[in-house]
Amino acid sequence: MLIVIDQLGSWVLDQQLHLLPSGSAIRRAYEDGASHIAEFPYASTQTAPGHASLGTGVTPAVHGIVANAVYFPERGPKKTVDDGKHAVLGNPDRFVSPTQLRAETVGDVLHQQTEGKARIVGISIKGRSAVLPVGKKANVAVFYDAVARAMTTSTYYAPRRRLPDWLRDFRKANPVEQLLQIWEPADPATLEKHLGPDASPGEMYPTFPHDPRNAPDPWYAFAGTPESSEYLMAAAYAVVKAEQMGIDDVPDFLVLGVSGTDIVGHVWGARSWEYADNLRRVDRALTHFVRLLEARGPVAFVLTADHGVAELPERARAEGRAGGRLSGTTLTLAAERAADAALGEGDWIAAYVPPLFTYTDAGKTRHKDLTKALRKAMPATEGVKAVYDARDPAKLRSSNDKIQRLIGASLPDDPPGDLYLVTEPGWFDALSEDGGTNHGTPWDYDRRVPVLMWGTAVERRTSQDVYDVLRVATTLAALLNVPPPGNAPPSPLPGVMRLPD
Numbered sequence: 001m002l003i004v005i006d007q008l009g010s011w012v013l014d015q016q017l018h019l020l021p022s023g024s025a026i027r028r029a030y031e032d033g034a035s036h037i038a039e040f041p042y043a044s045t046q047t048a049p050g051h052a053s054l055g056t057g058v059t060p061a062v063h064g065i066v067a068n069a070v071y072f073p074e075r076g077p078k079k080t081v082d083d084g085k086h087a088v089l090g091n092p093d094r095f096v097s098p099t100q101l102r103a104e105t106v107g108d109v110l111h112q113q114t115e116g117k118a119r120i121v122g123i124s125i126k127g128r129s130a131v132l133p134v135g136k137k138a139n140v141a142v143f144y145d146a147v148a149r150a151m152t153t154s155t156y157y158a159p160r161r162r163l164p165d166w167l168r169d170f171r172k173a174n175p176v177e178q179l180l181q182i183w184e185p186a187d188p189a190t191l192e193k194h195l196g197p198d199a200s201p202g203e204m205y206p207t208f209p210h211d212p213r214n215a216p217d218p219w220y221a222f223a224g225t226p227e228s229s230e231y232l233m234a235a236a237y238a239v240v241k242a243e244q245m246g247i248d249d250v251p252d253f254l255v256l257g258v259s260g261t262d263i264v265g266h267v268w269g270a271r272s273w274e275y276a277d278n279l280r281r282v283d284r285a286l287t288h289f290v291r292l293l294e295a296r297g298p299v300a301f302v303l304t305a306d307h308g309v310a311e312l313p314e315r316a317r318a319e320g321r322a323g324g325r326l327s328g329t330t331l332t333l334a335a336e337r338a339a340d341a342a343l344g345e346g347d348w349i350a351a352y353v354p355p356l357f358t359y360t361d362a363g364k365t366r367h368k369d370l371t372k373a374l375r376k377a378m379p380a381t382e383g384v385k386a387v388y389d390a391r392d393p394a395k396l397r398s399s400n401d402k403i404q405r406l407i408g409a410s411l412p413d414d415p416p417g418d419l420y421l422v423t424e425p426g427w428f429d430a431l432s433e434d435g436g437t438n439h440g441t442p443w444d445y446d447r448r449v450p451v452l453m454w455g456t457a458v459e460r461r462t463s464q465d466v467y468d469v470l471r472v473a474t475t476l477a478a479l480l481n482v483p484p485p486g487n488a489p490p491s492p493l494p495g496v497m498r499l500p501d
């Protein structure tokens with residue numbers, strides 16, 4: 001089983017670990033399992049590329065999922081899991097599938113090696129986190145949809161537009177409406193002692209309690225509550241039982257994408273009361289779920305994250321570090337002004353979808369001059385480190401400069417944009433003008449994540465080394481007793497014991 005705790009950077013876990021109860025799933029994994037630090041070997045540290053890399057063992061340059069969303073000349077900005085074909089059951093305007101994934105996953109290899117007998121399931125609150133790490137051969141991928149107001153799937157997995165029976169039953173027994181509740185922290189005194197006061201500058205809704213029913217869309221706000229992770233794990237156990245996972249001789253593969261940690265982290269920051277109380281609830285639900293799985297038979301767990309996160313800029317600056325928010329509008333305006341100044345008044349920039357600017361057809365015909373002008377002008381905007389020509393990823397990959405190599409690893413040879421933007425450390429594309437934080441940069445706090453492993457065929461190992469996170473895919477393959485996918489690294493992470501043939 002692969003557990004992806006969305007946005008759990010290694011610096012975040014370092015700060016949160018002592019707030020989790022001893023003997024919990026995460027504490028036990030950290031203290032008794034194989035416990036490593038790994039880093040994403042590319043710059044575009046967003047959710048979709050992260051989940052795709054964990055499942056495939058290759059960078060976005062190879063699997064093609066560059067970012068959560070990219071600009072398509074014919075369709076405009078679209079999510080990379082939106083193929084315009086596979087509609088979500090209960091929300092016909094939304095599309096989710098793994099069809100844009102260009103590399104095979106551990107799940108694909110397992111499917112082939114077991115001739116379709118292995119059960120392969122992805123489940124998450126987010127669509128991209130359910131479908132990308134399992135790949136194209138998954139039996140089912142299930143995710144939450146705020147319009148459907150429940151866990152659902154897409155026609156990629158349910159071509160006859162019928163929910164699996166277990167999911168119908170689960171939805172009937174677990175209506176989300178009953179989970180829209182006031183969120184209060186369990187232990188405010190401990191939180192105050194370790195984290196300071198509840199309200200910190202930069203938090204979007206500074207103080208507890210929080211009630212999703214007061215949000216403009218309570219069903220959307222649900223995804224940022226601790227209840228959403230408990231709901232997710234209840235659904236995960238329902239699918240484990242329905243698919244009879246983990247009880248015969250054929251290994252099965254479950255990917256659990258915990259998304260609430262990311263949403264809470266974006267809104268309140270990783271050092272907030274909200275983050276800590278939510279992570280404690282996630283850990284408690286996970287501890288219960290792990291026990292249920294261990295009772296079914298031999299099982300191995302790999303827990304990691306899809307990226308890290310920046311701290312709240314207000315907090316960084318108060319403590320003498322750099323940080324700030326950039327808005328897409330500011331960046332687009334700065335690019336348009338610089339383009340007009342260099343090439344004359346015109347329509348040169350089609351879109352900015354982080355981290356890529358796409359030029360218009362007119363801009364593309366002047367690619368070299370336009371890129372040169374923007375390279376010179378864009379760093380004048382506070383918080384912008386540099387912009388890079390995205391049209392020649394091979395050149396970036398062979399650069400002597402680490403940032404350029406990381407960008408090159410983020411881009412396939414047919415990149416979905418023309419210019420790649422990198423912010424200064426501590427700075428990021430803001431999701432909201434009202435505060436909060438983000439990730440997506442090549443800086444270490446966004447790239448470094450923990451990898452914790454425990455269970456069958458895992459032994460205690462730890463070191464000070466920083467490993468390539470792509471080895472997670474190889475590790476999963478070793479635990480499933482199948483060869484690693486296509487171009488994944490050859491060796492699993494330390495701690496996997498050799499399985500008997």
Ligand SMILES: [Zn+2]
Pocket residue numbers: 006007046047048050262306307
């Ligand atoms: Zn994420």
